[in-house]
Amino acid sequence: MPMAELQTAFDFPELHRKGSRQPAVICVGGGKGGIGKTLLTANLGICFARSGIKVVLLDADLGGSNLHTTLGMDLPDISLSDFVQRRVERLEDTIVDSGVEGLGLISGAQDFLGSANIKYTQKMRVLKRILKIDCDLVIMDLGSGTSFNVLDFFLVADLGLVMLVPEPTSLENSYRFIKSAFYRLLKHRETSRPILKLLDDAMESCNEMGIRTPYDLIRVVARLDPERGDVYRSLMLEFRPLLVVNQVRTPEDAELGMAVRTACRKYFGIDLDYLGSIDFDDSVWQAVRRRSVLLEHDPESAFSRSVWKIAGTIARRLRHIERPSGWLF
Amino acid sequence: MRDFREQNFYELLDCRVHATQQEIENAYKRARRFFSPDSVATYALFQADELKLLRQRIEEAYQALSDPRRRRQYDQEMGMTPGPLPSSPPSQPPVEPAGSQPAPDLAEAAVQDVGPEAEEEAAIEAPPVVEPVSQPAGDEPAEPGAPVEGDIETSSPDPHPEAASEAAASAPAPAEEAEQPEAVAPELDAPEAPEEPAGPSPAPEPPERAPMPEITAETEFSGALLAEIREARGISIERIADVTKINIYYLRLIEAEDYSDLPAEVYVRGYLKQVAQFLGLDPARVAASYLERKRAAGKP
Numbered sequence: 001m002p003m004a005e006l007q008t009a010f011d012f013p014e015l016h017r018k019g020s021r022q023p024a025v026i027c028v029g030g031g032k033g034g035i036g037k038t039l040l041t042a043n044l045g046i047c048f049a050r051s052g053i054k055v056v057l058l059d060a061d062l063g064g065s066n067l068h069t070t071l072g073m074d075l076p077d078i079s080l081s082d083f084v085q086r087r088v089e090r091l092e093d094t095i096v097d098s099g100v101e102g103l104g105l106i107s108g109a110q111d112f113l114g115s116a117n118i119k120y121t122q123k124m125r126v127l128k129r130i131l132k133i134d135c136d137l138v139i140m141d142l143g144s145g146t147s148f149n150v151l152d153f154f155l156v157a158d159l160g161l162v163m164l165v166p167e168p169t170s171l172e173n174s175y176r177f178i179k180s181a182f183y184r185l186l187k188h189r190e191t192s193r194p195i196l197k198l199l200d201d202a203m204e205s206c207n208e209m210g211i212r213t214p215y216d217l218i219r220v221v222a223r224l225d226p227e228r229g230d231v232y233r234s235l236m237l238e239f240r241p242l243l244v245v246n247q248v249r250t251p252e253d254a255e256l257g258m259a260v261r262t263a264c265r266k267y268f269g270i271d272l273d274y275l276g277s278i279d280f281d282d283s284v285w286q287a288v289r290r291r292s293v294l295l296e297h298d299p300e301s302a303f304s305r306s307v308w309k310i311a312g313t314i315a316r317r318l319r320h321i322e323r324p325s326g327w328l329f
Numbered sequence: 330m331r332d333f334r335e336q337n338f339y340e341l342l343d344c345r346v347h348a349t350q351q352e353i354e355n356a357y358k359r360a361r362r363f364f365s366p367d368s369v370a371t372y373a374l375f376q377a378d379e380l381k382l383l384r385q386r387i388e389e390a391y392q393a394l395s396d397p398r399r400r401r402q403y404d405q406e407m408g409m410t411p412g413p414l415p416s417s418p419p420s421q422p423p424v425e426p427a428g429s430q431p432a433p434d435l436a437e438a439a440v441q442d443v444g445p446e447a448e449e450e451a452a453i454e455a456p457p458v459v460e461p462v463s464q465p466a467g468d469e470p471a472e473p474g475a476p477v478e479g480d481i482e483t484s485s486p487d488p489h490p491e492a493a494s495e496a497a498a499s500a501p502a503p504a505e506e507a508e509q510p511e512a513v514a515p516e517l518d519a520p521e522a523p524e525e526p527a528g529p530s531p532a533p534e535p536p537e538r539a540p541m542p543e544i545t546a547e548t549e550f551s552g553a554l555l556a557e558i559r560e561a562r563g564i565s566i567e568r569i570a571d572v573t574k575i576n577i578y579y580l581r582l583i584e585a586e587d588y589s590d591l592p593a594e595v596y597v598r599g600y601l602k603q604v605a606q607f608l609g610l611d612p613a614r615v616a617a618s619y620l621e622r623k624r625a626a627g628k629p
Contacts, residue, residue, distance in 0.1 A: 171373040212376075215332045222574070230574055234599020235611075259363040259370035262343060266333040266383070267374050320613075 022028045022131060024318050025138045025326060027060070028244075029154045029181075030163035031173030033144035036246040037163050037285065038295060040307065041141035042070040043295045047311035049102035053136040056095055056104045059328060060153045061143035065108020071098050072291045073105070081109030081309055083129075084122050091129040098294075104135070123149060127156045127328060137318075144173075146180040154181050155188070155327040159317055161275065164260070167251040171260070174238075178270060182214055185327045186232060195228060215269045234268055242317070244310060245277040253277070275313050278306035333383050337407060338390035341383075346409055350395065357391040550610075550618040552586040558608050559584075573603045580604070588623055597623075 028037045028044075038061070045057045059080070068075055076096040082088045095104040109118075118126075130138055137275045140157065142150050154160045160181070164174040180203065187199050198220060202211040214236060222229025245257045257274045257289035265271050281303040287294040295304045331340070339346050344356035364371050364384055366576040371380060393399045542554060559566065566584070570577035579600060582591050591597050598616045605615035 166369060168369055168373055169367055175374050213332075224573070227576075229598060230576070231599075233574065234596055236602070237599055237602050237606075238595075255362070259368060262360075262363050263371050263374050266336070267379075269332070278405055 023106045023135050023138045025157045025161040027157040028161045029142035031177035032170045034167045039069050042308045045139050045293045055137045056135045058106045058140045060106035060140045067141050070198050076107040111128040111236035139161045151181050151184040165247045165284050213268050240273045243272040243274045247280045248277045249280045276310050341390040355396050360387045550615045552584040556584040575600050
């Protein structure tokens with residue numbers, strides 16, 4: 001399909017302002033570093049901004065932010081930490097112009113050590129304000145790992161993308177990420193002390209109760225409290241991370257998304273929503289080296305085409321969810 | 330959703346209860362690929378002994394389902410409605426559903442499953458139970474490269490989503506079933522369920538059944554309609570409670586649209602989705618439609 005067609009093939013009327021001040025929020029996570037989350041975030045931002053809505057990218061990789069670099073920008077002199085440290089009043093005050101029309105950037109905290117260990121109250125303040133940014137769509141780039149901070153940013157979003165590449169290490173991290181995010185979500189909804197304790201134990205891979213999967217966990221919870229078991233089962237049905245497979249080189253790789261979805265459903269009971277894959281593309285790393293944005297400079301590349309497709313699917317998902325649909329507030 | 334240890338044969342192969350023989354072949358091949366010992370998707374997840382067990386169960390499922398006689402017997406034993414299938418030969422010309430996508434099996438469905446549209450288009454029609462499904466022929470094994478291509482197709486927006494979904498509502502729409510294989514597989518008790526010594530399950534089905542209510546794209550899912558569909562499928566409310574573990578009291582309130590004592594909406598939504606799934610309906614649509622009625626009723 002020619003690029004022009006792809007680009008005009010969708011616009012996002014459903015994201016245009018409807019009097020609601022609340023932006024849609026999506027985030028790109030996935031457990032492992034270096035798998036392309038930041039690049040996807042930047043390029044999705046451009047897709048959506050091009051389609052005429054107001055987009056803010058937020059670099060939530062608190063310890064190692066570099067979203068600005070993938071947009072070809074120098075390090076902005078204002079960042080999320082200025083809001084966290086109350087040097088500025090409003091989160092909006094930290095938005096800088098990305099050079100692409102309609103696309104703003106909130107750079108990650110760079111300048112103070114331990115920003116990855118941002119305090120709970122500070123974090124909740126940031127998360128609440130993200131949902132009130134004056135724009136149509138916020139796209140967050142998450143850090144690697146499965147720390148509570150990363151998971152909470154994931155859970156605040158209306159749509160959470162989990163990205164993986166066809167490598168065993170990435171798959172292991174992704175499964176751990178999906179499971180941890182689900183347990184974290186349960187923890188936010190739980191008040192009973194014994195069950196909270198159980199959730200903490202379940203996070204450990206070798207726990208005494210022999211809980212290895214969300215299925216196991218729900219069985220144990222249902223024994224303790226059948227009503228909670230019901231609730232957890234319902235939450236499990238509702239929890240649907242979106243899966244993106246990056247760096248696809250072979251036909252087997254292309255099938256990986258389906259295989260992961262099936263395996264995850266059989267083993268965890270969590271049904272992923274497979275968004276699509278992104279073909280491996282040499283021009284990607286070349287663009288990164290040049291610090292140029294691929295979608296801008298090579299819109300016909302396999303990468304650019306994949307990103308447009310994924311953006312289209314995301315737009316349709318957003319049209320059909322009742323917002324806000326994040327898990328935290 | 331159930332652990333693979335408790336899944337029935339159809340769930341194990343991720344195919345629908347009314348799958349044609351060809352679909353079962355494809356599903357089996359796919360499952361073998363996905364769960365092969367060197368599959369990177371499963372290596373990171375399953376322990377070696379679990380994978381072995383799962384592979385054994387997949388073999389078992391295939392052996393039973395690939396033999397029409399054993400399959401009928403299995404369906405009967407499991408209390409599944411005896412399907413009118415697989416009498417229609419797979420080579421029969423496809424009955425094109427209105428969005429005219431080729432009939433998906435799971436691998437293709439995954440590709441098509443790119444939008445809630447997919448769910449809408451595959452509107453809730455037709456109880457697979459009664460319908461003599463003629464199976465479209467488009468189920469040759471998914472080409473390895475296919476998903477990527479298909480994605481492009483389906484990512485472009487449907488210019489006439491309404492029209493498509495209306496039309497789909499009146500045409501056989503296997504897409505929905507393939508997309509959510511569990512949705513049509515009547516969930517069954519775990520064969521080894523120990524906590525139910527309550528004796529044999531009731532006779533497979535009553536001879537007389539209420540006719541299946543007609544469902545279109547505009548259908549509102551009231552409590553009464555859900556009850557009607559349930560009865561048309563010959564499923565007791567006790568059985569839904571039993572399998573989903575939803576309190577039967579709540580199930581009765583839902584059907585009676587007695588909102589006074591229902592829990593918070595988020596739970597009701599979850600219940601509705603489980604019930605819909607059990608009845609082979611589109612969970613998201615049923616939940617949204619029911620809750621809309623509920624909210625409307627809440628207003629003065």
